[in-house]
Amino acid sequence: MIAFSVNEKRVDLDADPSTPLLWVIREYLGLTGTKYGCGMAQCGACTVHMNGEAVRSCVTPVSRAAGKEVTTIEGLSPDLSNPLQLAWLQEDVPQCGYCQSGQLMSAAVLLREKPNPSDEDIDEAMTGNICRCGTYPRIRRAIHRAAEMAAKGGLR
Amino acid sequence: MIRRKISLGSSAGMERRNFLKASVMASGGLLIGFRFAGAAALASAETSPTSFMANAFVRIGTDERVTVIVNHSEMGQGVYTSLPMLLAEELDADWSKVGFEPAPVDAKYNHPAFGMQITGGSSSVWSGLEQFRQAGAAARAMLVAAAAQQWNVDPASCRTESGAVFNGSNGKLTYGRLAEAAARLTPPAQLQLKDPKTYKLVGKPIQRLDTPEKLNGKAVFGIDVKLPGMLTAVIARPPIFGAKLKSFDDSRARSMPGIRTIVAIPAGVAVIAETFWQAKVARDALRVEWDEGSMHDFDTTKMMQDFRERAKSPGTSVRKDGDATAALETAAKKIEAVYEVPYLSHLMMEPLNCVVDLRSDSCEVWTGSQFQTVDRANAAKAAGLPNEKVQLHTTFLGGGFGRRANPQSDFVVEAVYVAKAAGTPVKVIWTREDDMQGGWYRPAFLHAIEGGIDASGNPVSWRSRLVGQSIMAGTPFAAMMMKGKAYDPASVEGVDDLPYAIPNVTVESHQAEVNVPVQWLRSVGHSHTAFAVECFVDELAGLAQKDPYQFRRGLLQKQPRHLGVLDLAAQKAGWGKPLAKGMGRGIAVHFAFGSYSAHVVEVSVAEGKVRVHRMVCAIDCGEYVNPGIIAAQTESGAIFGASAALFQELTFAKGRLQQTNFNTFPVMRINECPEIETYIVGNKEKAGGIGEPGVPCAAPAIANAIYAVTGKRIRRLPIRMTEAV
Numbered sequence: 001m002i003a004f005s006v007n008e009k010r011v012d013l014d015a016d017p018s019t020p021l022l023w024v025i026r027e028y029l030g031l032t033g034t035k036y037g038c039g040m041a042q043c044g045a046c047t048v049h050m051n052g053e054a055v056r057s058c059v060t061p062v063s064r065a066a067g068k069e070v071t072t073i074e075g076l077s078p079d080l081s082n083p084l085q086l087a088w089l090q091e092d093v094p095q096c097g098y099c100q101s102g103q104l105m106s107a108a109v110l111l112r113e114k115p116n117p118s119d120e121d122i123d124e125a126m127t128g129n130i131c132r133c134g135t136y137p138r139i140r141r142a143i144h145r146a147a148e149m150a151a152k153g154g155l156r
Numbered sequence: 157m158i159r160r161k162i163s164l165g166s167s168a169g170m171e172r173r174n175f176l177k178a179s180v181m182a183s184g185g186l187l188i189g190f191r192f193a194g195a196a197a198l199a200s201a202e203t204s205p206t207s208f209m210a211n212a213f214v215r216i217g218t219d220e221r222v223t224v225i226v227n228h229s230e231m232g233q234g235v236y237t238s239l240p241m242l243l244a245e246e247l248d249a250d251w252s253k254v255g256f257e258p259a260p261v262d263a264k265y266n267h268p269a270f271g272m273q274i275t276g277g278s279s280s281v282w283s284g285l286e287q288f289r290q291a292g293a294a295a296r297a298m299l300v301a302a303a304a305q306q307w308n309v310d311p312a313s314c315r316t317e318s319g320a321v322f323n324g325s326n327g328k329l330t331y332g333r334l335a336e337a338a339a340r341l342t343p344p345a346q347l348q349l350k351d352p353k354t355y356k357l358v359g360k361p362i363q364r365l366d367t368p369e370k371l372n373g374k375a376v377f378g379i380d381v382k383l384p385g386m387l388t389a390v391i392a393r394p395p396i397f398g399a400k401l402k403s404f405d406d407s408r409a410r411s412m413p414g415i416r417t418i419v420a421i422p423a424g425v426a427v428i429a430e431t432f433w434q435a436k437v438a439r440d441a442l443r444v445e446w447d448e449g450s451m452h453d454f455d456t457t458k459m460m461q462d463f464r465e466r467a468k469s470p471g472t473s474v475r476k477d478g479d480a481t482a483a484l485e486t487a488a489k490k491i492e493a494v495y496e497v498p499y500l501s502h503l504m505m506e507p508l509n510c511v512v513d514l515r516s517d518s519c520e521v522w523t524g525s526q527f528q529t530v531d532r533a534n535a536a537k538a539a540g541l542p543n544e545k546v547q548l549h550t551t552f553l554g555g556g557f558g559r560r561a562n563p564q565s566d567f568v569v570e571a572v573y574v575a576k577a578a579g580t581p582v583k584v585i586w587t588r589e590d591d592m593q594g595g596w597y598r599p600a601f602l603h604a605i606e607g608g609i610d611a612s613g614n615p616v617s618w619r620s621r622l623v624g625q626s627i628m629a630g631t632p633f634a635a636m637m638m639k640g641k642a643y644d645p646a647s648v649e650g651v652d653d654l655p656y657a658i659p660n661v662t663v664e665s666h667q668a669e670v671n672v673p674v675q676w677l678r679s680v681g682h683s684h685t686a687f688a689v690e691c692f693v694d695e696l697a698g699l700a701q702k703d704p705y706q707f708r709r710g711l712l713q714k715q716p717r718h719l720g721v722l723d724l725a726a727q728k729a730g731w732g733k734p735l736a737k738g739m740g741r742g743i744a745v746h747f748a749f750g751s752y753s754a755h756v757v758e759v760s761v762a763e764g765k766v767r768v769h770r771m772v773c774a775i776d777c778g779e780y781v782n783p784g785i786i787a788a789q790t791e792s793g794a795i796f797g798a799s800a801a802l803f804q805e806l807t808f809a810k811g812r813l814q815q816t817n818f819n820t821f822p823v824m825r826i827n828e829c830p831e832i833e834t835y836i837v838g839n840k841e842k843a844g845g846i847g848e849p850g851v852p853c854a855a856p857a858i859a860n861a862i863y864a865v866t867g868k869r870i871r872r873l874p875i876r877m878t879e880a881v
Binding site: 016019020023026027028030031032033034035036037038039040042043045072073074076077078080085088089090092093094095096097098099100101104122123124126127128129130131132133134135136137138139140 | 230231232233234363364366367368370371372373374375376377379380382388413431432433434503504505506507552553554555556557585587588589784788789791792793794795796799817818819823824825826827829831832
């Protein structure tokens with residue numbers, strides 16, 4: 001039995017400990033906002049937070065989550081009130097939308113660590129998240145906009 | 157409000173009896189507890205006791221919700237917003253109450269021009285323009301008639317605004333309050349459409365309706381669909397195209413946890429398990445023997461050598477103006493170049509997947525389809541059921557780029573076979589490697605061009621010869637798409653209509669027979685013809701010692717819309733102004749899918765590495781609906797084209813594809829992404845496409861910029877400075 005929390009809810013899981021956290025989140029917990037894209041930490045679609053750090057859940061065995069707090073896109077904010085979600089809305093970032101959960105989760109860690117990120121900071125933090133639709137220019141704008149909003153209202 | 161009268165009977169290919177059918181319907185629940193629609197549509201289905209189905213495209217609830225039923229798939233290009241905008245415009249709906257719902261498969265949702273339910277060819281907006289406007293206008297007329305009846309006034313004395321009908325001192329009646337009465341009325345025989353000058357929504361950068369649910373994990377893509385009792389399958393697929401299953405040993409796999417069934421199907425060996433990961437691990441533990449077949453020694457290097465040989469002889473004539481060969485002989489100067497592009501994978505972020513619930517007398521399919529009519533027919537055939545017993549539910553598509561419009565419905569048909577074996581609902585998921593190695597690529601092409609100029613530097617001759625596979629040959633659509641031609645128009649589109657004023661032009665096509673499955677990929681033939689044509693025009697400009705922009709201008713004097721985007725991009729980019737040392741500027745212009753596009757690109761090259769710094773894009777897509785979406789699609793196309801130009805190549809050795817995942821078939825990342833500016837030429841020309849036209853110019857503009865800074869020509873993609881000449 002592996003015990004951890006997902007979006008502040010306790011999970012006791014009876015599963016093969018080598019199962020990637022991604023598939024536990026999607027198939028056992030039914031939280032399908034976290035996406036499968038590559039299975040080898042190349043694309044970032046599966047990005048979640050584990051004890052506040054961005055991890056690629058497709059290559060993270062669920063055993064590594066034991067005793068930890070996992071946050072998925074569903075836990076970022078239930079009502080789109082996170083400044084990143086607001087900024088993504090205002091910049092109309094998503095196209096197909098498939099990668100955007102991972103983009104937002106990576107950006108959330110960036111903004112926590114660097115509340116006023118430079119373009120270089122954005123490059124560094126977001127390089128692991130591929131968007132095939134090419135929403136990068138809008139992602140960049142939205143991160144700057146979220147940083148401004150957070151500076152005014154405080155990041156949740 | 158100025159309205160123009162049009163007759164419904166004249167609408168493009170639409171059957172009136174299908175189009176205008178009004179009924180009071182109890183709002184059925186959506187699919188098995190899943191949200192397949194926008195927030196507004198969901199609320200409508202859940203809370204509205206009755207609703208007014210004015211016609212196939214719009215439902216108005218007594219709670220004021222307006223649900224637009226969209227017959228094109230949302231794969232990022234914005235149709236779940238732009239098509240509802242057209243309908244809401246004519247309806248005078250309250251935009252905050254408008255939602256969307258994917259259309260079921262039905263002939264009334266067929267593409268007006270293609271006669272099938274399909275999303276492709278950058279055609280959703282131009283083909284839906286009249287359809288959605290008329291649907292909105294028809295619903296509006298019925299609501300107005302209902303209000304007029306209640307007030308006992310002439311309908312002509314009523315006006316509509318923001319979801320309500322108004323009539324002087326009678327005040328207003330909202331659409332929700334009129335819904336039930338309107339549903340009992342007969343649809344109007346004649347409709348009045350708005351004068352575009354009075355548009356309130358169309359033409360404005362309205363935010364997309366599907367954004368909120370794409371920011372909190374709620375949007376349902378095919379891979380997210382879950383049914384009660386559903387199992388998940390992963391398939392061991394042939395390692396070589398055309399290889400046949402000889403035998404398999406599942407002694408290890410079948411005892412693994414969660415494994416229910418392991419079975420041979422036409423696509424390979426399906427491993428059906430309780431979860432994806434169980435199925436994937438067991439699939440990888442199978443020992444499968446394949447009869448490798450005729451492609452066992454297929455090699456792309458050798459194939460391109462063959463293409464090069466073939467280009468030395470004349471091909472099937474595509475276009476012949478004057479005598480290009482004779483004009484070459486008398487030209488003052490001449491030049492030849494051979495351009496090569498590789499196979500490409502669509503590489504949607506969401507790998508292929510399909511959910512099937514097969515019963516003895518019915519079948520339901522959930523998938524991100526671009527090709528509903530064909531997918532349903534192929535599913536029905538595989539299931540042994542008549543078409544009408546098969547329902548196909550279109551989910552959000554995590555990217556499409558053409559791959560999810562497969563003539564054989566490969567990813568749907570195999571899932572039906574898996575469902576037969578499973579005896580339960582089943583979801584087939586392709587791993588990224590399965591998806592990349594599964595074929596249906598943009599075909600590799602070789603394009604040899606010879607050209608000549610006269611003593612004044614004016615081009616007098618152009619001879620193009622293309623060698624590559626047809627995407628149409630052998631498909632059920634060959635007859636329709638090839639239109640009796642001896643060549644595949646999709647192979648030569650973008651060079652067959654060479655717009656430059658050159659008196660002698662020859663275009664010839666060689667159709668290569670290679671057993672690699674190929675298919676349309678975003679911008680199709682234009683994805684390679686624009687590269688060759690726009691690079692070669694630059695080479696001719698160099699031969700004539702003329703500025704590449706001015707050289708093009710001189711040859712496009714009779715092409716005002718080419719000229720329009722070319723000038724706009726050049727002006728906005730500051731063409732001719734000095735650049736920092738080590739930087740070069742390149743230009744390209746191209747017509748595709750009814751729209752005109754030009755790019756000016758700035759690059760630097762250091763230690764063999766190309767860096768794209770800035771892309772200035774001008775687009776003329778005629779009459780448009782949502783400039784925000786046009787800008788997004790233009791950026792998207794530029795990045796898609798630049799990704800292919802800089803990084804992407806599929807190669808085969810000993811029959812096996814050498815690339816497997818994003819690490820070997822890279823996509824542009826944010827740190828590599830240039831500044832992109834988009835400028836829209838506003839005009840009232842016939843609406844063109846926007847999903848694809850932004851792609852073709854990227855590669856040639858980058859290649860031409862590399863020449864500007866290094867003096868070296870790029871003739872093969874992806875760009876490698878070691879191969880520059």
